[in-house]
Amino acid sequence: MTALLQTLYTYSQITPEGIIDRYPNSYNHFVLPFVIGISFIMVYLLIGLIRILYHLTAEDRKRLFISLFTPKTALKNIKDIFCDCLLHTKIWKRKPLLGYMHSAIAFGWFMLIVLGHIEVALFAPRHLDSVADGALYYPIFYRFFIWMSPEHETLRGSLFFFLMDFFLLYVLSGIALAMYKRVRSIALGMRHTTKPSLADRVALYCLWAIFPLRLLAEGFTADLSGGSFLTKPLNMLFRNFFGNELNFLPTWWLYSICLGLFFLAMPFSRYMHILTEPLLIVMRNAGLKVRKPRKGFAEAEIYACSSCGLCLDACPMNTQKKNLKYSSVYFIRFLRRHNEKKINEIADKCLMCGKCYALCPVGVNSPDIRRAQRETLNHKLSFDFTPMDNFRLKENSEESAEIMYFAGCMSHLTPKIIKSVTSVLESAGKKFIFADREGGICCGRPMLLAGRTEAAKELISKNKKMIMESGCKILLLSCPICYKVFKDDYDLKGIRVLHYTQYLNELIEKGELKVSKGSSSMVYHDPCELGRGCGVYEEPRNVLRSIGELKKAEKERDESICCGGSLGSLTLDNKDRGKIAESSINNLTAENPQSIVTACPLCYRSFREKSPIPVKDFAEVVCENIKSN
Amino acid sequence: MKNNILIIGGGPAGLEASSILVKMGYNVILVEKEKELGGHLAKWDTLFPDGLKAEDLLKSLIKKTEGVKCFTDTQVQSVNILDKSYNVILSNGITVLADALLLATGFDLFKAEKKEEYGYGIYEGVITNADLEQFFKGKFSIKKPKAVGFVHCVGSRDEKACNPACSKVCCATAVKQACHIKETFEEADVFCFYMDLRMFGRHYEDLYLKAQKMGIRFIRGRVSEVAETSEGRLLVKAEDTLSSKPIKVTLDTLVLMAGMRPSESGYMVGHQLNLSVEEDGFFSTKDTMLSLQKSNLEGLFFAGAATGPKTLPDTLHEARSAAMEIDNYLTKK
Secondary structure, rough: HHHHHHHHHHHOOOOOEEEEOOOOEEEEEEEHHHHHHHHHHHHHHHHHHHHHHHHOOHHHHHHHHHOOOOOHHHHHHHHHHHHHHHOOHHHHHHOOHHHHHHHHHHHHHHHHHHHHHOOOOOOOHHOOOOOHOOOOOOOOOOHHHEOOOOOOOOOOHHHHHHHHHHHHHHHHHHHHHHHHHHHHHHHHOOOOOOOOOOHHHHHHHHHHHHHHHHHHHHHHHHHHHHOOOOOOHHHHHHHHHHHHOOOOOOHHHHHHHHHHHHHHHHHOOOOHHHHHHHHHHHHHHHHOOOOOOOOOOHHHHHHHHHOOOHHHHHHHHHOHHHHHHOOHHHHHHHHOOOOHHHHHHHHHHHHOOOOOHHHHHOOOHHHHHHHHHHHHHHHHHHOOHHHHOEEEEEHHOOOOOOOOEEHHHHOOOOOOHHHHHHHHHHOOOOEEOOOOOOOOOOHHHHHHOOOOOOHHHHHHHHHHHHHHHEEEEEEOOOOHHHHHHHHHHOOOOEEEEEHHHHHHHHHHHHOOOOOOOOOOEEEOOOOOOOOOOOOOOHHHHHHHOOEEEOOOOOEEEEHHOOOOOOOOOOOOOHHHHHHHHHHHHHHHHHOOOEEEOOOOHHHHHHHHOOOOOEEEEEEHHHOOOOOOO | OEEEEEEEEHHHHHHHHHHHHOOOOOOEEEEEOOOOOHHHHOOEEEEOOEEEEEEHHHHHHHOOOOOEEEEEOOOOOEEEEEOEEEEEOOOOOOOEEEEEEOOOEEEOOOOOOOOOHHHOOOOOOEEEEEHHHHHHHHOOOOOOOOEEEEEEOOOOHHHHHOEEOOOHHHHHHHHHHHHHHHHOOOEEEEEEEOOOOOOOOOHHHHHHHHHHHHHEEEEEEOOOEEOOOOOOOOEEEEEOOOOOEEEEEEEEEEEEEOOOOOOHHHHHHHHHOOOOOOOOEEOOOOOOOOOOOOOOOOOOEOOOHOOOOOOHHHHHHHHHHHHHHHHHHHHOO
């Protein structure tokens, strides 16, 4: 390996024939704007990186460090950086044209930089050696500084000329789409786009200008430094217009100024994500979590937000235009600007349905940052849970059962669900302990969502004690809100935590519960906490397919629309919630099903208020279709 | 020539207005969607505050309507506004050209199954105020209870049930029914879960006092949810806001005091006429003080609970003033 590198290096030290530096010390004043810009951004990045690392807890720092040297995560890092930052595969999957636009600019630009450096390494290697030789700017403005004798054009050289022109064209096509998107975003699949700030505008216009200017600049010098299918014809065209004396310095100046300005505006604009996204990927793959809303890992998330606005269309609140301001993109923008008043208002309004996170091309976990933001205010609120000390599991004295059913507060508000679950269990001949038949302790998830972590911990420890003492093997839940917290935050060793959709699916697959297939059609609504929250999409659909005809919603699975009843929002009023429920129902009834089936007591309640067709609970549907032996 | 007046709704308001108008010499047509006249009154057993038999009141109301053309089991199919009259097509095929229209479409009871946490339609022991009246009339059966609870404000004063307004009559009805239950089942414990008791009318406070003397327990606080115990009884969770403590009571029967919502069939008529409704869903009157019986349409009047929850005496008053307004309108014309 080292031998190979050695040969490559010595080989690259030989300057090929016919390539001459046009400027003896390889310097011209026009490179200054670019040099200032790039130096500024590098210093800014370095300071930012130190700041973020400084604010991480020692444990997190250690974890990050170890992950960098763990082959598995290191490989994943490389793969993720390549797919997410350069190719933008996530956007490709949902919106191909938008994906093409992003990857054209990102991957194309990346290739121009890489190829530019390889070119210099091959043909003028001494300029990469030190900053004094122009390593900072030389590969960028390579075409300006060299003169290539036309007689010495090699195949390898032409290949590079071709590649450079090809990728420049690739980037230009992306830029053209970006310009079109500014005028008509819906053409690229976006109904709403973000309002750009001043720095955004400066950076945006510079970005638009950089590549056409590069084309012009390289076109002007193509007869001296070589070119390919784009730059050569352009050069000839210029000659036809301007004669043989081409005054090419102004375009190179402009090109350099635009690059410099872009880098200067970058830290204050959305384009910072180009540089910070790799950091976020590395930190996320290391398993770091948001601890404070503005520091450490959260800061990496905030700066990685590309402000693309995909979360605007994703947010269920945005059926009403007045709610656009509560979207994640603006939340993060205000966080970045430390606008405390607005941050808190937005943080409290969110339904925490997680759709913005699921659709975010960068993967910014804004619901988690909102939760952390709520914590800053709400953790001070006092709580008194002493009445809970009197709580005892009543049915414990009876014979011990394998299954413990925990209905939770929300199922208790919808007794039909409880009735259905218990009767399905009975028909399957399963014995179970009904943990909170006559009242129980809240699972703690609503407290967690409200940012009252300490209070939640208290509830969690009380419930955990009760569950561990019961001796059950399976904890069965009919509420996705409970399910998520029992699965993620309880650490119940030796106990399987199952949502009833999963458990009933298991029973049916094992043949312990038999259902009959009817002809009625239904659509399944993915509750936020169950779908996006816990990744349970298949099991309920599996069961419903064996019961009736399962129709599709317009948007489903991780794109499903919140019912509006979420406990996550602390301030959203009933009217707004009603509007969300209506839009969610419209989405579900796209194929005219006979009923809506959901697997969450909250969705069930919100839909029943507004739905023109019957709304049923998952267990209710199963219960209605049990085949009696 | 006698003017035609069409009255939609054969409840107390419609009956009272029609009897007065017919005496004034108008040609009165009364349309009722049910088979029997009387509206909710026909389904009630006794009336607060003094326990008057609903049946007796209804009988005397109907007795006065001699000369009124009554169409029961009939609905309004379509209404058209003509120049100075209304063209109404009824479901029995008759077309009426009415010079004045009186909407006495009343109210529907809030559908208690919508508050699913109270378990109406799910637990056997949970019934509504209307069911209990049927029981008193001997047309509905409940098991002999050891403990009975009344939940006030079901579907009223409840943002989540989309009705922040008070239904006005449920408090007095609940206290009346609680007394009645205590008289029927002397051994039973009776609880009333209320937010605040709105005993505003004459003699209502006496009724409340009587209830307290009978040993009915009033608990200030809302019921949060109802569960079933392993023995099949009802476990009611509520908050006692006077002692600031959550409480649990085990009951056999729970009566939900379903509030008043705008009547659906009234809404259908109003919709055809483009009548505006207020946020509570009831029709809006021409103003809020002087013209409570008038609508924004010439020749269209209201009486009773079509414009919001009302007690029976209020409804009857409104019927009389509506009759007078209609007479004024037709004489001027």
